């Protein structure tokens with residue numbers, strides 16, 4: 001059987017993916033979930049608009065197995081929960097105040113207090129005060145999120161709710177125990193020998209994946225970051241949306257085979273698979289004929305009971321409208337006519353997927369971003385940055401708050417939205433040969449055509465090479481020429 005994927009646990013307990021077809025890893029070994037939070041959710045400034053805008057539009061380009069969308073949904077649900085807690089707290093206080101007021105009213109004769117006159121004098125104000133919190137809470141709704149997910153590989157989208165985003169206790173045990181033993185010298189020596197032997201006989205590809213991961217994500221994180229989680233409702237909301245899209249065809253033969261494969265099983269969430277199977281089998285066969293509650297009872301009580309009793313799951317579900325576009329993102333983007341508040345651009349590196357980093361594709365993104373919108377990408381390359389600049393975007397850096405390192409690029413139509421502008425050196429680098437962009441005039445060229453076109457532009461360009469630029473800058477620094485990292 002032709003292999004297409006390999007899974008691996010990343011350091012935050014979420015499952016990462018390697019694709020044999022693309023010969024590339026999809027997620028950082030330091031944490032697929034952490035990466036999504038740090039590169040796409042926290043730098044977006046979402047906290048500033050979540051309570052002020054009714055509808056927030058998000059475009060997730062290269063949804064893959066959906067970590068960026070999942071992290072966004074988790075952020076939104078968490079914010080909603082905080083807001084609900086506050087709402088309940090305020091309501092309780094005002095119920096208490098009402099009770100006290102009623103008590104006082106009952107005893108007003110005994111107390112000989114002219115509360116009524118006080119009430120009447122201030123009736124407008126008091127009633128307003130008592131009603132105000134409830135009314136203001138109703139006004140203060142959390143925005144509804146329309147998330148459009150573009151992905152070329154349908155199977156990944158279908159599989160996305162099932163991938164584990166956290167290790168089970170047994171898996172943690174298996175990971176930790178060898179680390180404890182590492183402390184012992186003898187064990188370390190034996191382990192080293194065994195490791196050498198096992199690499200010799202190891203499957204060629206698992207060695208490749210490890211090397212690739214080391215190569216790609218060498219300096220992004222200092223340690224595994226465990227603060228970022230995916231909310232427990234997210235998988236179930238995704239399943240509901242995917243069942244709506246695919247109906248009986250959601251878990252088809254080929255996906256079913258994957259979910260059952262021994263090699264893969266430990267990476268999937270059993271509860272989510274059961275929920276999806278139940279929904280697929282029963283929702284469309286019986287739901288219209290029989291009382292659905294009878295069928296849903298078991299599954300909800302087994303997997304969603306606590307949440308369902310509180311009706312929170314349904315509330316959370318209402319916060320999102322998810323749409324999946326399974327096609328080349330270059331085609332899908334032409335069918336979309338919204339203006340997006342957030343765009344996540346998470347394509348493979350520019351040399352592997354040049355079609356999603358061309359001047360023409362980025363120009364489409366410029367047309368689709370709202371005036372106050374933010375585009376985020378993990379790429380820090382001069383070429384990608386220059387492509388954004390050529391499209392009149394203002395650009396800046398994504399800085400990891402914990403490590404202070406630059407982990408990506410943000411782009412916006414509005415200059416004031418850029419929190420960490422590029423330094424003079426970085427801007428200069430964009431104008432060297434390294435910044436020469438890809439072109440795809442009709443948004444339909446093949447990967448090779450795009451690469452060849454750039455090769456030609458590169459060879460015929462008279463721009464300074466990035467190596468020479470580096471030398472000139474170093475010489476300038478050596479000569480103490482002031483090199484201010486002025487804001488751009």
Ligand SMILES: C[S@@+](CC[C@H](N)C(=O)[O-])C[C@H]1O[C@@H](n2cnc3c(N)ncnc32)[C@H](O)[C@@H]1O
Nearest residue numbers: 062063064065066067151152153328329346348
């Ligand atoms: C780096 S991975 C994205 C990972 C993803 N954000 C996640 O959370 O799993 C790149 C994704 O781009 C998809 N892709 C590649 N070429 C594409 C294209 N032309 N249009 C849409 N998606 C594409 C691949 O199938 C892959 O899932």
